[in-house]
Amino acid sequence: MASPVAHAQVVAAPVEAANVTRFGYRVVKAYPHDPKAFTEGLFFLDGHLYESTGMEGASVIRRVDLDTGKVQRQFDLAPEYFGEGIAPWKDRIIGLTWKHGKAFVIGKASFALEGHLTYSGEGWGLTHDGQNLIMSDGTDRLRFLDPESFRPVRDVPVTIRGKPLDYLNELEWIDGAVYANIWQTDYIVRIDPRTGTVTGVVDLSGLLDHAPGKAGNVDVLNGIAYDAQTRRLFVTGKYWPALFEIELVEKPAN
Template sequence: MWAGAAVVVAVGWAATTAANAGPGDATAPVIEPVVLEELAHDPEAFTQGLEIDGAVLYEGTGLAGASQMRELDPSTGAVRREVPMPGNYFGEGITVVGDRIWQLTYRDGVAVEWDTATLSPIREVPLDGEGWGLCFDGERLIRSDGTDRLRFQDPADLTEIGGVDVARDGHALRGLNELECVGGQVWANVWPGDNIVRIDPGTGAVDLVVNASGLRMRGIPPSAQVLNGIAHVQGSEFLLTGKNWPKTFRVQLGR
């Protein structure tokens, strides 16, 4: 009788625990990227945002007075055009919306909208809080600010329309940085390391972790800073690079 009762209690406890489990409580699997190709990357580029749009790879770089919007060749990494960011702003994440690009600033309180054809700034709009990463899921902008919060914003004027808190294995995950929206999910660099996480923006749960620290063994000098650049190529293929990295890696991220 005692053993049976213990089983009942154990089963009841497990059921209660499962019922009370919140988003991000399940242990997220950890994988490593499979490198398919190495491309050149300007080691002077303090990469803050990376995104492919058709035959163009756009890169936003940072540092006050040195920030740029760049157009690159996605197959070689060669710089086609580069334009300084206005206002001596400290540039951050970027994303393409139609024929426009939004570029965040770190602590300058504005976001800059660019024209893709001329690569010229069109307007600036107020930005609440810090700007880190940015992506567009086809309906809304999703923005990180260095905390565990993803903010949802209107692509027309950056009005905040919602958000979600992010958790990995049941714990708040801070340092969310450069973002890439792919197939209803959000990929995020996690500052200040070389991990990338995949997030369900509906729940905030991390369901996959990419340990990309091994990329540093492929010719990335110790002086180079953190991994910070995710651009979706197709399927499970992505381009990954970092701040002041001399290489961009075309990789496959499984699962």
């Protein structure tokens, strides 16, 4: 989501002690990733990786070749917009902005602008469950939205051990659950979309150490993409030089 200086005093909820399934990871493969990309949204569809980036004057929505990291198609947001999460819907891509309350709708094939949708509050992460779009706004809530009108359908408070878990960021729908980056942490949480209860915690500490070469001026972990056809899971971060295919490894219960 937001710029690196906003909310500088974030203190994450104590996910380390949560009474949920805990996962570590195994790196399957590292792929090239643009180290100038302030990654906000990520998804994988039909053999292609799609990514959105933030920062005013540098916000884009693009299709990227997974193996080379090269940009194949790109839509540039106007300089005043700070791009956020993206999600596919039918033959379109919907991309949020941080504080403008506007979502851009572009053609998935053409990458041409087809329209806008509006919403209240901030936009952070975006995914869908096949029926509704699911949006995060930096709080402890997931908003379920009608994908055609963007009207609210319902919202769900996310809790861990009965306590609210905020700073939900980039989102991905995987096997009936919402996976969410927790901003400014090395954690991804798995959320039951019906109740908002966190059912799993993924600890990705040390992942960047697996990047080839020097990491450089990196920022936080952010970006989850799932290839449903091959069941591959990809993650990256803002200004990271690599995108990782990982396998989740369940940790023994304490």
